[in-house]
Amino acid sequence: MQWNWPKHWKFVFQVKFYRDCNGVPGSSSLTLITNAPIGSINCSLVSQTDISPQGMGCPTCATPMGLSNAVEEFIYESAPLSLNGTPPSTGWYFYYNDCCRNTAITNLSSLNDFTLRAFMYPFSGQSTNPCMDNSPYFPEPPTLGVCIGDTISYGHVAIDNDLDSMHYSWDHPLENGFPGTNVPFNSGYSYQSPLPGPTQNPLNYAAVLDPNHGIITFKSVTSGSFSTVTKVSSYKCGQLVSEIFREVQITLIANCVISTNPTVYNTAPDLYPNLPVESISIVAGDTLFYSLTVTDFETLTASAGGGPQSMTLNANGMAFGDGDTSFTNGCLLPPCAVLTLPRLFQPVNVYRKYDVANSMCTSWI
DSSP: OEEEOOTTSOBEEEEEEEEETTSOOOOSEEEEEESSTTOOEEEEEEEEEEOSOOSTTOOOSSSOTTOTTOEEEEEEEEOOBOOOSOOOTTOEEEEEEESOOOTTBSSBSOOSOEEEEEEEOOSTTOOSSSOOOOOOBOOSOOOOEEETTSEEEEEOOOBOTTOOEEEEEEOOOEESSSSOEEOOBOTTOBTTBOSOOTTTOTTOEEEEEOTTTOEEEEEOOOOEEEEEEEEEEEEETTEEEEEEEEEEEEEEESOOEEETTTTEEOOOOEEESOOSOOOOOOOTTOEEEEEEEEEOOOBOOGGGTOSBOOOOOOOOSTTBOGGGTOSSSSSSSSSOBEEOOOOTTSOEEEEEEOOOOOOOOOOOO
């Protein structure tokens, strides 16, 4: 859940809802409940997208095949709204509550209703009319299914259009509205350790969340479907101004077999340089070319047609232009970064000319 203020200087609230395609259909609208002086907020469906994995033999929402990584993304938005007043120190809350959780979830002991929420906090006593802050938002769909046995690094990489500082942390799944109830976990799991770790199998590496970049790294040989909640806290000049929460279910798949006799399991592509986070310093005005090499020499199963596997490479961030291809549109400070089309056995270049940015009042935490 997030909000922004387009050119009309009013708030637009957005809710992203992820549905297991084996379950009940999504609705055409939903209602946010809030303690802000505006009453309930109606949000209409503006986008409905099948984000299931792509490829021969993969599930889709039309044919989910009972697999929990067949997922549909629903995006709901409110009309532009004015909020008058100043949030209290405890914040204005905005939440959506619905029934019921997916029965395939492995790590939770209660599968009743679920609550999605976000918080707006005061900034230096300013009124929210006109708008004074955008919340962070997640530009990309989440990672929803991976094969067991690999070391995985994935990120709920958020963007804040105000260039506010952001901090990532684990949080509780919630039920019964707000303030609601923290959903209890099964033995061996907790909100801070929601994915399989050494408790379940000594070959597992427990999930670690990088608080500065939002990268989650883990290795699991334990399969199942696991509910996780990532909170992003946004700070403006050292003051907490907003919190958004992304609750998603990630499926760890055990049957990623690409050949039998002997059994060979599919593994992730090899990426070079293989660094979850890398920091590069250059002089303002310079142009940066950055190459990534991705290889995968495994082939598809015979039932999936054989032949080489397909790979995709995506980029997101405030520096990238529209469609990752525009130098002039879509980023805050053009020229924008672009991602070139990959070429077989050739590196993929990411480059941007960096210019001097406006001075900002930011405080990194």
